[in-house]
Amino acid sequence: MQSSATVLVYSDDANTRAQVRLAAGRRPASDLPPVEYLECATLPAVLKELDRGGIDVCVLDGEAVPAGGMGVCRQLKDEIFQCPPVLLLMGRPQDAWLATWSRADAAVTLPVEPVEFAGALASLLRKRLAVGA
Numbered sequence: 304m305q306s307s308a309t310v311l312v313y314s315d316d317a318n319t320r321a322q323v324r325l326a327a328g329r330r331p332a333s334d335l336p337p338v339e340y341l342e343c344a345t346l347p348a349v350l351k352e353l354d355r356g357g358i359d360v361c362v363l364d365g366e367a368v369p370a371g372g373m374g375v376c377r378q379l380k381d382e383i384f385q386c387p388p389v390l391l392l393m394g395r396p397q398d399a400w401l402a403t404w405s406r407a408d409a410a411v412t413l414p415v416e417p418v419e420f421a422g423a424l425a426s427l428l429r430k431r432l433a434v435g436a
Contacts, residue, residue: 314364
């Protein structure tokens with residue numbers, strides 16, 4: 304097992320980024336390594352960090368401004384070779400079809416519900432870490 308997992312969190316809202324960190328904590332599941340969070344408030348910062356590599360999962364805020372997480376997700380899936388899995392934060396459950404359009408690997412609604420979010424994040428991390436092993 305690798306020593307830690309890196310989760311990129313994109314939102315223009317510092318409170319949303321804090322919700323994500325608090326919901327999953329340092330270890331979203333006991334069978335996973337500790338998580339290190341990399342916070343980004345702008346699309347250029349996201350692209351720079353993904354270009355650097357080492358990201359295991361991206362959490363994107365669908366309600367971010369000016370670049371919403373759904374559009375960012377679709378762009379990443381189109382442009383990044385072996386793009387990390389994406390967990391999308393949606394404003395409403397009715398936006399699930401947009402999450403599908405964006406090619407997100409999983410989606411949860413805002414505000415972040417800790418059990419649901421940690422479960423979705425853990426599932427994506429397990430898949431990603433199993434592929435990288």
